[in-house]
Amino acid sequence: MNIAIVGFGKMGNKIYEVANSKHYNVVSIVDPYSKDEKINSKELKKESLNNCDVVIDFSHPSCIQENIKFYISNEIPAVIGTTGWYDEVENLKVFAKDYPNSSIIYSGNFSIGVSLYREVVKLASSLFGKTGSYDVFANEIHHREKADSPSGTAKLISDIIVENFDGKDKVVTERLDRKIEPNEIHVSSTRGGWIPGTHTVVFDSPFDSVELTHRARTRDGFAIGAVLAANWLIGKKGFFTLDDFVETLINNR
Numbered sequence: 001m002n003i004a005i006v007g008f009g010k011m012g013n014k015i016y017e018v019a020n021s022k023h024y025n026v027v028s029i030v031d032p033y034s035k036d037e038k039i040n041s042k043e044l045k046k047e048s049l050n051n052c053d054v055v056i057d058f059s060h061p062s063c064i065q066e067n068i069k070f071y072i073s074n075e076i077p078a079v080i081g082t083t084g085w086y087d088e089v090e091n092l093k094v095f096a097k098d099y100p101n102s103s104i105i106y107s108g109n110f111s112i113g114v115s116l117y118r119e120v121v122k123l124a125s126s127l128f129g130k131t132g133s134y135d136v137f138a139n140e141i142h143h144r145e146k147a148d149s150p151s152g153t154a155k156l157i158s159d160i161i162v163e164n165f166d167g168k169d170k171v172v173t174e175r176l177d178r179k180i181e182p183n184e185i186h187v188s189s190t191r192g193g194w195i196p197g198t199h200t201v202v203f204d205s206p207f208d209s210v211e212l213t214h215r216a217r218t219r220d221g222f223a224i225g226a227v228l229a230a231n232w233l234i235g236k237k238g239f240f241t242l243d244d245f246v247e248t249l250i251n252n253r
């Protein structure tokens, strides 16, 4: 597999390491700002991708919509790890209709463990919600350089809770200067230090508390998931999420 990496920051570097360790070829690295000598191009254009089979993009929320349009219109398979664009998913799917051979897989969290964690949160939300005696809230913690908040994963988790916990239909991510309403879930974000990503969901009753936490130890889990997803994506057409890949991974065991 010939991979082009777009965005050569913390995650781009990890993708490079993981791809090499799996003996895949990194045929191009694109980043407008990095001073790393491995960079092939500062500009995202067809020639700069060196006929890659697939792109893995962990760049920046400010450019990601344009990047995705570029991958779709050039029908270059692309793994999108960059977060901060999910309000535009439906618009981009409409855009992709004119390019039937385009293929995109995206996720706010490429860790296979998080994909499974979300299944666990789904089941727990449905069970605890049915009792009528538990409340639910969530927190996420990320390193001090993260550009967006709440994290893409926290948004995915919030959606799962809203869909499955009886009586909750609204997510509040900003600071609350008032009492929370019974139908609201408070999802808070903390930024600081070097934490690669920690997500916790708490089911709390007057008598006890159940906490489900996913704690990424390093960025390797995101990078491995993204590289495996890239391999899976080649030859497929359409818009996919990591769950589509994990489903085939589990069902083929």
Ligand SMILES: NC(=O)c1ccc[n+]([C@@H]2O[C@H](COP(=O)([O-])OP(=O)(O)OC[C@H]3O[C@@H](n4cnc5c(N)ncnc54)[C@H](OP(=O)(O)O)[C@@H]3O)[C@@H](O)[C@H]2O)c1
Pocket (backbone or CB within 6 Å): 006, 007, 008, 009, 010, 011, 012, 030, 031, 032, 033, 034, 058, 059, 060, 061, 063, 080, 081, 082, 083, 084, 107, 108, 109, 110, 111, 146, 147, 148, 222
């Ligand atoms: N889905 C997942 O599993 C997952 C996991 C971790 C992170 N992420 C997301 O992935 C993205 C990158 O995270 P990171 O921790 O690697 O951040 P990072 O260290 O800041 O790396 C981003 C890199 O992309 C560069 N960049 C900025 N604009 C660009 C453009 N127009 N084209 C190409 N590259 C550009 C940045 O340059 P400058 O530093 O000069 O701006 C930087 O080198 C973020 O959106 C983050 O939330 C996703």
